[in-house]
Amino acid sequence: MSVLIIAEQQQSCLDEATLSAVTAGSQLGEVDILVAGHDVADIAVQAQQISGVRKVLLADASIYAQGLAETLTPLIVQLADSYSHIVAAATSFGKNLLPRVAALLDCAPVSDVTSIVDTQTFVHPIYAGNALQTVRSEQPKQLLTIRTTAFALAEVAGGEAVIENIAVVAAPQLSRFVDRSLTKSEHPELTTAKVVVSGGRGLGSAENFAALLNPLADTLNAAIGASRAAVDADYASNDCQVGQTGKIVAPDLYIAIGISGAIQHLAGMKDSKVIVAINKDAEAPIFKVADYGLVADLHTAVPELIQQIKAIVH
Known part of the structure; x- marks a missing residue:
């Protein structure tokens, strides 16, 4: 073969x-x-x-x-x-x-x-x-x-x-290249990162998405992901989407913040080695696949988490 x-x-x-x-x-x-x-x-x-x-x-x-x-x-x-x-x-x-x-x-x-x-x-x-x-x-x-x-x-x-x-093979002119716009990020590439921090619709706005996830991702040297609902709401760009219709990831650590855990999203991240979920709804489906779950207001929990991590690192 x-x-x-x-x-x-x-x-x-x-x-x-x-x-x-x-x-x-x-x-x-x-x-x-x-x-x-x-x-x-x-x-x-x-x-x-x-x-x-x-x-x-x-x-x-x-x-x-x-x-x-x-x-x-x-x-x-x-x-x-x-x-x-x-x-x-x-x-x-x-x-x-x-x-x-x-x-x-x-x-x-x-x-x-x-x-x-x-x-x-x-x-x-x-x-x-x-x-x-x-x-x-x-x-x-x-x-x-x-x-x-x-x-x-x-x-x-x-x-x-x-x-x-090897020689070039002639191809019919069925399409032409127009433009390619690449997203530049200071964070690791999503599909290869060891740690991924993802946000969902629970973050409430694009401003909250950036204000809460960017500092956490910076602290953990993590890539930033998003649920489809967050992308559809314009909290994050399309290339951040994790799920069946987005990117498939399996990092060492996946932190889901304000993500309910729709089947579409779980299909893209449930093979992660360790899954941490933060959500104020104790019945959210994400907790069924999470290794660690925190039922709390993410607006309070995420800043506290960042401070705790910084204290350990330093």
């Missing part, structure tokens, strides 16, 4: 999601990585260092500069004959790209895989994570997106992969 991992990149660096995909792919067979972009030789060298990778396929051309699914798909389809499995992380990038590849290969993709039983059998969550489904796919080619929080990061050390330059 041979596996093609579709590399993901952020700001001239290999994204950690790719490392999780490599770990998953290593359970299926020999792993190659496709690095496609413009001026991405440094990223190919980073991929070359990943332990267990056999080959890095480098497609460096301006046509791939923006990572559009419409331009990358013909390239992947042409490479597909050499691979039994094609794997991408279940990020916005992977979920946008792989279904298009699958359609052109006339295959049904298996999405959001959390466990690999064998080369044809995979486990993934359904019903907002309330059930796990085991899928056996007997297609000649398997296309998978991998839930990154379910697989450890592959080591970026000791790799001896060969870098092979």
Whole structure:
């Protein structure tokens, strides 16, 4: 069996999601990585260092500069004959790209895989994570997106992969890049942070959201997340949303403040190692998954928590 991992990149660096995909792919067979972009030789060298990778396929051309699914798909389809499995992380990038590849290969993709039983059998969550489904796919080619929080990061050390330059594959002009607006934050990236502080509609306003969560996140060096209700109310930006329709996180510590615990939100964070909930409603569903719960007014509890943490740290 041979596996093609579709590399993901952020700001001239290999994204950690790719490392999780490599770990998953290593359970299926020999792993190659496709690095496609413009001026991405440094990223190919980073991929070359990943332990267990056999080959890095480098497609460096301006046509791939923006990572559009419409331009990358013909390239992947042409490479597909050499691979039994094609794997991408279940990020916005992977979920946008792989279904298009699958359609052109006339295959049904298996999405959001959390466990690999064998080369044809995979486990993934359904019903907002309330059930796990085991899928056996007997297609000649398997296309998978991998839930990154379910697989450890592959080591970026000791790799001896060969870098092979590959030719550009012409793509139809089905879309064009207009603009990309990146959110800049002083806090860690949400999906890779060890500690996440999330706020919900209970915070009451965008001003309260910032005034209470930012100091706590600064104290804990934490990423800031939000429930869908908080995002819909414009308390936080869309890229902060945690949940089934947002980002999936599994940090060492997840602090939910003013979040009721709707199924949609729980699907995105219930795999966190330790969950702390602060809510004035003792019957809030969030307490059913929390390891530690505090029934209190968050406007009083959060400032007190910050002071207690600072006292311990200093």
